[in-house]
Amino acid sequence: DVKVTQSSRYLVKRTGEKVFLECVQDMDHENMFWYRQDPGLGLRLIYFSYDVKMKEKGDIPEGYSVSREKKERFSLILESASTNQTSMYLCATFPSGAYYEQYFGPGTRLTVT
Amino acid sequence: AQSVSQHNHHVILSEAASLELGCNYSYGGTVNLFWYVQYPGQHLQLLLKYFSGDPLVKGIKGFEAEFIKSKFSFNLRKPSVQWSDTAEYFCAVSSTSGTYKYIFGTGTRLKVLA
Numbered sequence: 150d151v152k153v154t155q156s157s158r159y160l161v162k163r164t165g166e167k168v169f170l171e172c173v174q175d176m177d178h179e180n181m182f183w184y185r186q187d188p189g190l191g192l193r194l195i196y197f198s199y200d201v202k203m204k205e206k207g208d209i210p211e212g213y214s215v216s217r218e219k220k221e222r223f224s225l226i227l228e229s230a231s232t233n234q235t236s237m238y239l240c241a242t243f244p245s246g247a248y249y250e251q252y253f254g255p256g257t258r259l260t261v262t
Numbered sequence: 263a264q265s266v267s268q269h270n271h272h273v274i275l276s277e278a279a280s281l282e283l284g285c286n287y288s289y290g291g292t293v294n295l296f297w298y299v300q301y302p303g304q305h306l307q308l309l310l311k312y313f314s315g316d317p318l319v320k321g322i323k324g325f326e327a328e329f330i331k332s333k334f335s336f337n338l339r340k341p342s343v344q345w346s347d348t349a350e351y352f353c354a355v356s357s358t359s360g361t362y363k364y365i366f367g368t369g370t371r372l373k374v375l376a
Contacts, residue, residue, distance in 0.1 A: 180362065189271070191352060191368040207363070239306065243362070248313045250296060251364060253306040 153254035168227040172240030179245045181223035186237040230261045268367035283338040285353035295336040296354040
């Protein structure tokens with residue numbers, strides 16, 4: 150079974166703080182993704198990575214950055230958290246190749262006050 | 263632009279009723295299609311997927327979906343819902359080439375009344 154873990158289920162931070170969300174997978178998958186999930190908006194892609202040290206912007210990258218120093222770990226960084234970044238953050242992973250599905254972590258519910 | 267539309271945002275059904283959730287997509291080229299489900303308090307999990315072949319796909323827990331290429335649709339069905347099907351359902355599309363980015367629909371919240 151693929152296991153995708155996220156560092157926290159719930160997180161509360163103050164406006165202006167730097168926030169790190171971590172995702173770790175145990176299946177040696179090349180591709181990793183960060184989404185945010187908001188009611189009525191579905192899942193929106195923030196960033197993705199298809200290899201170590203490789204990253205690409207998704208649809209809503211503003212205010213976020215990412216880091217992938219090791220294959221199994223993909224970090225999402227909020228440089229200066231703002232209240233409009235209060236959301237559920239989901240990490241997903243899948244192997245290279247066209248015919249696989251994404252595997253999701255449990256999510257981190259971030260509240261910025 | 264690439265997009266996925268789920269027209270039903272909230273659906274309320276009684277147990278044993280039949281379910282059909284609509285999903286239409288706009289995406290160039292050959293696609294993979296997915297339905298994911300998120301039960302209350304749980305993570306997203308795959309319900310079913312279509313890559314190629316038979317357009318009628320069967321998934322877990324009695325769900326099925328039909329890919330109609332001419333209508334760019336991939337509707338989810340279940341003949342008789344149960345209270346435990348209460349969840350949020352997401353349709354998603356990905357390309358079979360390139361970066362394999364997924365485009366998700368906005369989700370449908372299903373509530374099944376016991």
